[in-house]
Amino acid sequence: KYFVSELIAAGFRIRYWNVGPVMNYNLPIKAPTSDGLMSCTLVRDKRHLQNLVRQEKDPTTVFVPQITPSLESRPIFRLLQKSKVKTAFFGRGYLPLVSEPKRQRGLTLNILATSRDKLSFIKRMARALLYRSLPPLQPLDLIFTAGLLAEQLHAKDAKSFVRIQHFDIDTTRNESENVKNELLGSCVFLDDYLPFHPDFLIGNVPKIEPVSYYKALNKFFEKIEQETGRPVVVAAHPKADYSKNPFDGRAI
Numbered sequence: 001k002y003f004v005s006e007l008i009a010a011g012f013r014i015r016y017w018n019v020g021p022v023m024n025y026n027l028p029i030k031a032p033t034s035d036g037l038m039s040c041t042l043v044r045d046k047r048h049l050q051n052l053v054r055q056e057k058d059p060t061t062v063f064v065p066q067i068t069p070s071l072e073s074r075p076i077f078r079l080l081q082k083s084k085v086k087t088a089f090f091g092r093g094y095l096p097l098v099s100e101p102k103r104q105r106g107l108t109l110n111i112l113a114t115s116r117d118k119l120s121f122i123k124r125m126a127r128a129l130l131y132r133s134l135p136p137l138q139p140l141d142l143i144f145t146a147g148l149l150a151e152q153l154h155a156k157d158a159k160s161f162v163r164i165q166h167f168d169i170d171t172t173r174n175e176s177e178n179v180k181n182e183l184l185g186s187c188v189f190l191d192d193y194l195p196f197h198p199d200f201l202i203g204n205v206p207k208i209e210p211v212s213y214y215k216a217l218n219k220f221f222e223k224i225e226q227e228t229g230r231p232v233v234v235a236a237h238p239k240a241d242y243s244k245n246p247f248d249g250r251a252i
Contacts, residue, residue, distance in 0.1 A: 013039075017040075018040070018043060019067070019076055022046050046079070050079060061086065062085075063086065065080075066090075071130065081137065088140060089158070091143050142161070146165055146166040147166060186233040187225070187233070189232055191237045192237055193240040195209070197237070197239070218250075234251065
C-alpha cells in the first residue's frame, strides 16, 4: 500500500517503527518481518522514540508516518518537527462523499440522542474540540495525494504535493482475469469491516455488535438477490479477517 516492497526492490533500507505504545495503544499490529533491507522496532515510549530519531544521522532519510494527527499522535509529529527531519505522508485512500452541513449537524445530534454510551460520545467530541484549539502543526515536507479530495483535505498540511493514483487502481490491475470474470453479473458489496475495524480501536469508538450487524446484512443481501436475481459477492476490507465466513457462505 505504501510502496514498501517497491522501495526494498529498488535497494532502499526501510525502518518500521511501531509507535503504538507512545500513544498508549495496545493494538494487535502484525509488524513485517525484519530482514536485510527492513528492520522492525517496537518503540517503548516517547524517550525511546527521541533516542531513535537522534540516532538517525543520514540526511537523505525520510520519515513517513502512517498515523494521522490527533491528541495522542501530536507529540510524535511535534518531535519530528523539532528534530528538523524530512517528513512525508500518503493521502491515497480518500473517496468523495456527498454531504450537506445541515444534515451532518442533524446526524450528530441524532447520534448523541441515540448513543448507548453518551458519556463516551461527549468525551470524544470534547477531545476533538480540544485538539482543534491547539496551535496548528507545521506543514510536512511532502504529501503524496490521490485525487483532488486528498489535496483539498491536506491543503495546509504540506509544503509540496506529488499526485499519485488511488491504490484501488493498482489492486485492480493486479487482479487476474478469472477474478474479474467471476464478478460479472454480480452485486458487489464493498465491505467496511465495521464491527472489527482497527481504526475504531485506535479512536476508542464504541463497537458495533457483530452478530446483529451481519444478521442484518445477510437479510438485506437476501432481499437484493431475490429482487435482482443476481448473487451478492463481498469485496472484503483489506484488513478484514474472514477465515470464518459471516456472510452465510457468500463469495468473499
